[in-house]
Amino acid sequence: MATSNQLWNLAKNSITAALVGLTISDRYGSFMSVRGSSMSPTLNPDTRTTTSGGFRLDDLVLVEKLCLHSHRYKFSRGDIVVFRSPTNHKEKNVKRIVGLPGDLIHLSSFESKRVPDGHCWVVGDNSSCSMDSRSQGPIPLGLICGRVTHIVWPPQRFASLN
Structure with a gap:
């Protein structure tokens, strides 16, 4: 049976590891599962791919x-x-930046919008099913949570996105 000193050391080490992990996740990077097909074919190119257990294989990104x-x-x-959704801050979205502050975005042959300071214009690679700046408008840069750099899962899709 473990002594109280061993239990105390285990508790201290566990708390330290959790705090280090939380700091790394908060400051440096984390993993995120990408749902849906709005970024297809770059992410989730075949949303119909399932495992033998019937689970979809969503891309896991860094x-x-x-x-x-x-x-x-x-x-x-x-x-x-x-980035956090401008309409629901609990929801995170993944999109590609196509416009930066000051850029003129051509929405159609007769409509353009200028990206305001402190904002960006984002779109999904699969524009037919993407809720992006075309429907939500420019996204405040302050809502960006990070930049996707790699696909890490499934293993056959491992790739750098730089």
Whole structure:
């Protein structure tokens, strides 16, 4: 049977590990499962793929957060980002940045919008089923939670997205 000293050491080590893990997840990066087909074919190219148990194989991506804490990093057109929904802050979305502050976005042959300061314009790669800036408007840069850098699951789809 474990002594109280061993239990105390186990508790301290567990709490330390949890705090280190939480700090890494909060400041440096985390993993996120991508749901839906709005970013297909880049992410979830075949949303009908299922395992033998009937579960869908959603892409699991690495979300890098250092870009949020570095004054040297500037988001670029083409970056795939995770951001909190402007209408439901509990919901996170994954889309591609196509416009930065000051850019003129051509929505059609007769309609354009300028991206305001402190905002970006995001769209899904599969525009036919994507709720993005075309329906929600420009996204405040402050809602961005990180930049997607890699697909890490399923293993056959492992790839860098830089």
